[in-house]
Amino acid sequence: MGRAPCCDKASVKKGPWSPEEDAKLKAYIEENGTGGNWIALPQKAGLNRCGKSCRLRWLNYLRPDIKHGGYTEQEDHIICSLYSSIGSRWSIIASKLPGRTDNDVKNYWNTKLKKKAMGAVQPPRGAGAGARAFSAAPATPPDTVQSQCTSSAQAPALSPASSSVTSSSGDACFATTMYPQPTTSPQQYIRFDAPAAASQTELPPVPPTATVTPDGCNWASTEAGAVSLDDVFLGELTAGEQLFPYADLFSSFTGLPESKANLELSACYFPNMAEMWAASDHAHAKPQGLCNTLT
DNA sequence: AATTTGGACAACCGCCGCATT
DNA sequence: GAATGCGGCGGTTGTCCAAAT
Incomplete structure (x- = not known):
């Protein structure tokens, strides 16, 4: 036709x-x-x-107000974090970076940040907010990461794939390097690491009081004291704001209202959406924000 | 000085989703 | 419900330029 x-x-x-x-x-x-x-x-x-x-x-x-180059460590951090969580959804990622375009963010990732992330397996440089995140004591040595990735379906390690799902499978491997996960369920969680936790080389396990929403998002109860607010780097993301600025984005993923996302997201282990979706229970229920090209 | 190599960025291509007819 | 048109998106390619050889 x-x-x-x-x-x-x-x-x-x-x-x-x-x-x-x-x-x-x-x-x-x-x-x-x-x-x-x-x-x-x-x-x-x-x-x-x-x-x-x-x-x-x-x-x-x-377009007015476009920024070119000069990415800050904080922007690096945001890009890496969102990429590890949602994959190559550049338009979404760029929408969270004022003045940045999807094409710009994509180019920046492909030419610089991806290598930086790869280098994060062995800490590339000294102190600094972003450096802390990248060097936050990855629990997995490079060769192990490689084997993890190649053993995960057919997704090549850290290389962009043709779909969000397979790509996110690779991203999950990327995320396990960038953001070590709780040991109890290594395939399901993307952990947003904290700069303040740079000295915490050991991550807390998913607390027993964690709850699972129908969406599959695991919420750790801060009241139980299992995961403190300092355990996530949202403080850096928010740049001093009280509320998590991406509540709208993540509320769309989790199905939670924004207000709830704002209140509780600071203690949330983000689920790997692709893994969730790939699970048979979710095969016909695409989470919002994921494309439906399942290859 | 000439050539090669690699990085950075701009732009294109093709597909997809949605709205309209 | 099917066909069509358009905007939007992500992947890829092309081009320029500086550094390295």
Whole structure:
């Protein structure tokens, strides 16, 4: 059947944008907006470009308040943490980093952070908030990690896979390196580590009082004192805020209302969503936020 | 000085989900 | 319910440039 292409690829210009094209596009959008129709926009703006190309150029480069480069340790930490939890959902990850685009975050991960994460198996550098997380005493030596990953289904170790699920299986291995997990159920939990816990080389086991929601998320009771607020690095993520800023994101994963996520997320071991989904009980109940390409 | 190599970033491609017809 | 159109997303490729040889 197929679909008609969005534009005549033979006649539209491709490749790098010239300053003149940038100026045209920027001027047009600033004056008229996108009009909700990117396909028609190039013609209106006097550009010989594909609508998709215009959209990408605007979103990734010309849009106001875009930040390029200069990632902070905190941003590194957020990216790594979210990647370990939700995989390569760059748009979601970027949405949590003001001024960053999905393409930028993706490039940054592929060119820098991934290697940094790999290097985290052997601590790459000295003190610092991010360094603490990366060097937080991984319980698993590199060769062991490799064997874990290769033994997990067919997912290659740390390499991007073709789907969120298989990718997340690899991510789980990544996460076991980046964020050592409670020993009682090594396949199910992604632990958000704490900078304050840098001196805590041993992780607390999942406390006996932990509860499991119908969603499969395990909640450790702070009232029981089993896991303190210091056991997670949310303090760093929130940069001093009282509430966890990603409650909306994680409430969508867990099914919990945002208010509950805000209150309780600080003591939550995030479940590996892909593992959960892969389990037969969840095979037909896709968690929100996971794509349904199951390969 | 010339060539090779690798990193960083921009841009493209193809697929998917959703809304509309 | 099927077909179509569009926006959005993630993976991949292309290009430029600096460092290394």
